[in-house]
Amino acid sequence: MVCILPCCFIHRNFRLLVLFTYFQKSAFATHLPLHRSPMASRLRLAASGENPITYSKSGAGGEGGTERNPEEARRREVTDLGGGSEVVHVARFVAREAAWGWFDYLDKRIPWTRPTIRVFGRSAVQPRDTCYVADEGLTDLRYSGHQPHAHSWDEFPVLKDILNAVHEALPGSHFNSLLLNRYKTGSDYVSWHADDEPLYGPTPEIASVTFGCEREFLLRKKLTKSQASPGSGEVAPKRLKVSAPQQHSFLLKHGSLLVMRGYTQRDWQHSVPKRAKASSPRINLTFRRVL
Helix, strand or coil, X not given: CXXXXXXXXHHHHHHHHHHHHHHXXXXXXXXXXXXXXXXXXXXXXXXXXXXXXXXXXXXXXXXXXXXXXXXXXXXXXXXXXXXXXXXXXXXXXXXXXXXXXXXXXXXXXXXXXXXXXXECCEEEECCCEEEEEECCCCCCCCECCECCCEECHHHCHHHHHHHHHHXXXXXXXXXXEEEEEEECCCXXXXXXXXXXXXXXXXXXXXXXXXXXXXXXXXXXXXXXXXXXXXXXXXXXXXXXXXXXXXXXXXXXXXXXXXXXXXXXXXXXXXXXXXXXXXXXCEXXXXXXXXX
C-alpha cells in the first residue's frame, strides 16, 4: 500500500529540514571555536613582535590582559625592613598570558651563557644562565671574578619595552643596566649575597621582574662584625640563628615585580635557594642604575 502525502505537508517539512541543516553548518562554522593550545597562543604572541605587556599607571598588570580584578592587580605589598630599607612586591605586575609571551621570547632570543666564577677562592660554574645589558659608557660590572659582556639595548628592543613599563610603575627611577638570570631547573640557584658593588652607590634601587616558574626569594639581615669568622675578613659560612623579623620570604610568581630600596643592599642579603619541585625554567630580570 502506498501512502501519498499532501503536497503542502511535504513542502513545509522540506523547508524545516533545510533550515535545520543550515543552522547546524552555521553553528560549527561560526559558533564553535577551534581548539588552540595555550603554548601555541604564546608562541604566536612572541613571534608577532607586538608588545604583550599590559599594565596600569600604578605598575600592575591587567589592562587588556587576563586579569579580572583591577584592585587586586594594582595591590602593592610594602615591607619595611627598618633602618631605611624596604621591599615592594607587586604580585601581578604583568598580566599572565602577556607574561608568557615575554617568557617565550626571552628564553629563545637572549644569548644565555653560564660563566665560570670564583667563590671563596675556587673556580666554579655559575649555577644559572646569565646575560647583561647596559647603556654605553658605563662602568663595567664585575662580580665573583667575572666581567660579563655588556650587550646593547638595541639588540633586544623588547627589553626596552619592559624597561619602560618598569619606569612607568616606579616614577623617579632611572635604570640603565639589566642583569638577566635563567634558572633552568630547581637545581639552579643563587646563594646568599648583596648587590652592594660600589658602581651602584650606597642606596641602590633594584627592580626584579619574574617570568615562568615561581621561586622563593629569601632575605636575611647581614651578620654584624662580631658574628663574622675572626681573622678571615669574610662572613662566617654557618649562619647564626636570627629572630623572625630579621628573615623574610617572598614567593615570586609569574609576572610579578619585586623592588629593593634604601639600604637593603648594605644591611641585608638575599638568595634564591634550590627547590626540587621547581621543574620548569624561571627567567628573572633585575634592573639597576650604574652611577
